[in-house]
Amino acid sequence: MSEFRHDPVQKRWVIVAVERGRRPSDFKIEKKDKGKAKFCPFCYGNEDKTPPEIFAIREAGTAPDSPGWQVRVIPNKFPALAIEGDIGRRGLGIFDLMNGVGAHEVIVETPEHELHMGDMEVDHLFQIVKIYRDRIADLYKDERLRYALIFKNHGEVAGASLEHPHTQLIATPITPRTIAAELDSAREHFLAKERCLFCDIMNQETALKERIVIDTEDFLVLAPFASRFPFETWILPRKHTHDYTLSSDELLYSFAETLKDILYRLKTALNDPPFNFVLHTSPSTIPRPGKSTYWSTLPYDYHWHIEIIPRLTKVAGFEWGTGFYINPTPPEIAAEYLRGVGQDTEVEE
Amino acid sequence: MSEFRHDPVQKRWVIVAVERGRRPSDFKIEKKDKGKAKFCPFCYGNEDKTPPEIFAIREAGTAPDSPGWQVRVIPNKFPALAIEGDIGRRGLGIFDLMNGVGAHEVIVETPEHELHMGDMEVDHLFQIVKIYRDRIADLYKDERLRYALIFKNHGEVAGASLEHPHTQLIATPITPRTIAAELDSAREHFLAKERCLFCDIMNQETALKERIVIDTEDFLVLAPFASRFPFETWILPRKHTHDYTLSSDELLYSFAETLKDILYRLKTALNDPPFNFVLHTSPSTIPRPGKSTYWSTLPYDYHWHIEIIPRLTKVAGFEWGTGFYINPTPPEIAAEYLRGVGQDTEVEE
Numbered sequence: 001m002s003e004f005r006h007d008p009v010q011k012r013w014v015i016v017a018v019e020r021g022r023r024p025s026d027f028k029i030e031k032k033d034k035g036k037a038k039f040c041p042f043c044y045g046n047e048d049k050t051p052p053e054i055f056a057i058r059e060a061g062t063a064p065d066s067p068g069w070q071v072r073v074i075p076n077k078f079p080a081l082a083i084e085g086d087i088g089r090r091g092l093g094i095f096d097l098m099n100g101v102g103a104h105e106v107i108v109e110t111p112e113h114e115l116h117m118g119d120m121e122v123d124h125l126f127q128i129v130k131i132y133r134d135r136i137a138d139l140y141k142d143e144r145l146r147y148a149l150i151f152k153n154h155g156e157v158a159g160a161s162l163e164h165p166h167t168q169l170i171a172t173p174i175t176p177r178t179i180a181a182e183l184d185s186a187r188e189h190f191l192a193k194e195r196c197l198f199c200d201i202m203n204q205e206t207a208l209k210e211r212i213v214i215d216t217e218d219f220l221v222l223a224p225f226a227s228r229f230p231f232e233t234w235i236l237p238r239k240h241t242h243d244y245t246l247s248s249d250e251l252l253y254s255f256a257e258t259l260k261d262i263l264y265r266l267k268t269a270l271n272d273p274p275f276n277f278v279l280h281t282s283p284s285t286i287p288r289p290g291k292s293t294y295w296s297t298l299p300y301d302y303h304w305h306i307e308i309i310p311r312l313t314k315v316a317g318f319e320w321g322t323g324f325y326i327n328p329t330p331p332e333i334a335a336e337y338l339r340g341v342g343q344d345t346e347v348e349e
Numbered sequence: 350m351s352e353f354r355h356d357p358v359q360k361r362w363v364i365v366a367v368e369r370g371r372r373p374s375d376f377k378i379e380k381k382d383k384g385k386a387k388f389c390p391f392c393y394g395n396e397d398k399t400p401p402e403i404f405a406i407r408e409a410g411t412a413p414d415s416p417g418w419q420v421r422v423i424p425n426k427f428p429a430l431a432i433e434g435d436i437g438r439r440g441l442g443i444f445d446l447m448n449g450v451g452a453h454e455v456i457v458e459t460p461e462h463e464l465h466m467g468d469m470e471v472d473h474l475f476q477i478v479k480i481y482r483d484r485i486a487d488l489y490k491d492e493r494l495r496y497a498l499i500f501k502n503h504g505e506v507a508g509a510s511l512e513h514p515h516t517q518l519i520a521t522p523i524t525p526r527t528i529a530a531e532l533d534s535a536r537e538h539f540l541a542k543e544r545c546l547f548c549d550i551m552n553q554e555t556a557l558k559e560r561i562v563i564d565t566e567d568f569l570v571l572a573p574f575a576s577r578f579p580f581e582t583w584i585l586p587r588k589h590t591h592d593y594t595l596s597s598d599e600l601l602y603s604f605a606e607t608l609k610d611i612l613y614r615l616k617t618a619l620n621d622p623p624f625n626f627v628l629h630t631s632p633s634t635i636p637r638p639g640k641s642t643y644w645s646t647l648p649y650d651y652h653w654h655i656e657i658i659p660r661l662t663k664v665a666g667f668e669w670g671t672g673f674y675i676n677p678t679p680p681e682i683a684a685e686y687l688r689g690v691g692q693d694t695e696v697e698e
Contacts, residue, residue, distance in 0.1 A: 007575035008546060009534050010527070014575040015675045080675045093553045094546075095574045159663040178359070178672035185358050197357060197443075204442045225444050226356035226363040314508040323527040326364045326429045 001082055002100030004174070013174055015080050015100060041077070042108045042164035051075040054105060055135070057127055071127050072108040073135060079104035080170060087144055087173050103139055103148075103171040107131055113164050116272065117154070118263030125256040128167070132279065133252065137245040139171040140284040147175045147283045155274025158311045175283045182280060183299050190301035196240050198303030201225075211331050213338045214261055218254040221262050223331035223338070230313060230329035231270060233262055233338070235306045242302040244281035259306070265341040266310055273310040280305050350431055351449030353523070362523055364429050364449060390426070391457045391513035400424040403454060404484070406476055420476050421457040422484060428453035429519060436493055436522050452488055452497075452520040456480055462513050465621065466503070467612030474605040477516070481628065482601065486594040488520040489633040496524045496632045504623025507660045524632045531629060532648050539650035545589050547652030550574075560680050562687045563610055567603040570611050572680035572687070579662060579678035580619060580687070582611055584655045591651040593630035608655070614690040615659055622659040629654050 004013050041049040044067040053064055055073040062068030075083075081102030088099040109117065109128050117125065136148040148171040153160040160166075175183070189197035205211050205222050213233055214221035221235050235258055237251065247255070266275065281304040319325050353362050390398040393416040402413055404422040411417030424432075430451030437448040458466065458477050466474065485497040497520040502509040524532070538546035554560050554571050562582055563570035570584050584607055586600065596604070615624065630653040668674050 005575040007573065008538075008550070009531050011530065011534060012575065012577075013673045014577050015673065016576065016679055017675075017677045018679050092574075093557075094549055095553075157663070176673055181360065181672075182358050185360060189357075200443055201357070204444075208442075224356065225441075226354040226361065227365065228361075228363050314506070323530075324362045324364065324525055326366075328366045330365055330367050 002080060004098045004100060004172075006096035008094055008096075012177060017080075038163070040113055040162065040164050042072075042106075042162060042166060043113055044111050047072075050106075051077055055131065057131075067111070069108075069111065070124065071110070071131060073131060074106050074108065076104040076106050076168070081172065098173065101144060101173055103142075103145065103169065105135065105169040107135070107167040107169065109165040109167060115165055116263070116267055117152070117165060118260060118265075118267045120260060122253070122256050122260055125260050126253050129252050129256050129259065130249065132167070132169075133245050133247055135169055136171075136281070139169075140245065140286060142171075143286055144173050145171045145284060147172050147179060149176065150279040152275075152277050154276070155272075155311070158274035158276050160274075179280060179283065183283075183302055186299070186301045186303065196301055196303050198236060198305065199240050202236060202238070211335045213265070213335050214258060216254065216258060218251060219258040221258060223335040225331065227327050227329075227331040227334070228325040229309050229311075229327060231266065231273075231310045231334045231338070232327075232331070233266070233308045233334075235259065235262060235308070236303065237305070240303060242282045242299050242304060243285070244279060244304045262308065262338070265338045266308065268341050269337055270310055270312065273312055275308060275310045277306055277308040280307060351429060353447045353449060353521075355445035357443055357445075361526060366429075387512070389462060389511065389513050391421075391455075391511060391515060392462055393460050396421075399455075400426055404480065406480075416460070418457075418460065419473065420459070420480060422480060423455050423457065425453040425455050425517070430521065447522065450493060450522055452491075452494065452518065454484065454518040456484070456516040456518065458514040458516060464514055465612070465616055466501070466514060467609060467614075467616045469609060471602070471605050471609055474609050475602050478601050478605050478608065479598065481516070481518075482594050482596055484518055485520075485630070488518075489594065489635060491520075492633075492635055493522050494520045494633060496521055496528060498525065499628040501624075501626050503625070504621075504660070507623035507625050509623075528629060528632065532632075532651055535648070535650045535652065545650060545652050547585060547654065548589050551585060551587070560684045562614070562684050563607060565603065565607060567600060568607040570607060572684040574680065576676050576678075576680040576683070577674040578658050578660075579676060580615060580622075580659045580683045581676075581680070582615070582657045582683075582687070584608065584611060584657070585652065586654070589652060591631045591648050591653060592634070593628060593653045611657065611687070614687045615657070617690050618686055619659055619661065622661055624657060624659045626655055626657040629656060 002015050002017050005016050006013055040046065047065040047067065051074055053072050053074050056064065056069040057071045058069035081100045081104050083103050085099055085101050087101050090097060107128065110120065110124065132150050136150065139145050139148045148169060150167060150169050152167045186197045189195070189200070202220050206215070206220070211223045211225060212220065213223060218238055219235055220238055221233055223231070223233055241247070266273065282299045282302050285298055313328065351364050351366050354365050355362055389395065396414040396416065400423055402421050402423050405413065405418040406420045407418035430449045430453050432452050434448055434450050436450050439446060456477065459469065459473065481499050485499065488494055488497045497518060499516060499518050501516045535546045538544070538549070551569050555564070555569070560572045560574060561569065562572060567587055568584055569587055570582055572580070572582055590596070615622065631648045631651050634647055662677065
């Protein structure tokens, strides 16, 4: 149903649908479809409209795929990757490709169709971030899979095709190049200094203060020095740890508090902007056949974190052409503004 | 007015506005501003509303910065970079930064406010692509500047803040990392094979045929094997050449024909979609102080080309988080469709 194809120029993998692709007419239909009343497959009562659930937190005595759940994990109905089959690495002349093997799941965060993650109870958000951990750990047992990507699209501009609060998980047989670049930078810094790159950044930012948004015992939220986007923020655990799946319940409770706090601040400061967040964590570290040297490169020098990107500006030709970005809002100003948003501030209408 | 800031994690430069950044209230205003009647600073009679022109093709006897021009080059009124000053490379603890030095120009392509580039006369488009060549060559004389990026945003979704047909040029003191990655791939391939990577791709694609859109004596238009986006296309010169500024008038006339052809086909097939195109060409190759080894690495093994990206799908968290892409339209289907669009096909309404 899909293929991983490798671009020999940019050395980048692309997932290409190969069987039934979208033709020009499909894009035209999409444009006209806007005003239509929407059916929501993620609301109570429509559980039979999704594939059977993989996991759910639900009231005692309720049956799978029926109402009564608080958080529900399902396979994506239109998955980018298929869980069955071999990877099938092969060449086509100068090109490389492999089968579109992987997992594509949806974590329906709540039965409430309009509940913003920044407005959830911490106890509820705690259940969600524990599910992130447990789903990644479960998929990392599959030796074909090398990376599990947790990401959230909120709002149509940010790529959410459904409004109902949900997070997606895509697990792939390759480590994505953004993550690979970070692993390389972290390794290089560690080899030179015997220190973690991210810990060093946190130490410097804590001393300078101007880009810090939230500073708790367990987590730091900062607007990164070279922010690509206005109001971009990162959440990093204070204590060095490379792998999200190793997080204790205690740490994840604290993480839920901080995640709620920053998402609430962004919602309040920017009038509920569209946003994405992406979890950056260690690739799978299980031994693989024919990879005897693998253990010597365990990414202990990496540091997991979440990157949150409000989608306030449009990405234009300059960004696609160069891989660098023009950011009209200095992170110092973004951080100052977000620091000033109290938990009790009213949302501006 | 702006700074280049280096992200030590992704090793990526970002241009950050530092003096007067956009605050949350600016983004809110933008949302409400949609319906407003628009004044166009690029139309005849408004030449005094732009900075003085750098160059123009105009009727004999007409004065600079007055009507009578056919193509007009001006400095961007709100430049991302400033032409005056030193680069001022410096460190800030773990971070690197330099001054926002560079050029930011606008090529107003025509006095006609609504003329699509795919509908222009070839002779007119020929003037425009010659100006691309001449402006890059001129800026490459400035030894502070290393790369000149020519790009076009068409349509609001593609990042065009003004509707009037225009191309932008941003010249920077660093080679953007997308280009640097391509230079590296081309060099690596050449060292291994003594052949050009792009020429090899063209040879394979010409033999396979299925991803070819247009094939002329001078140019090949193809849908790349690992297309990131539906209907992404590249235009490559048939004859190996690394540097757009070395193009003869004859080659550029042929280029204008091909550029018009593919843009007309995309407009027709996809109902005038928003799009970006970006010229990928050699960095500046003038010798620089303290760079005595520079001439040994002249990028003769590179191959200039243009990448055209219709903006039909939204870039979501997955793409930002991983640097790879999900493309729902196989390039083979896109190429087949675009091959079928004749120059005389009526635009579907």
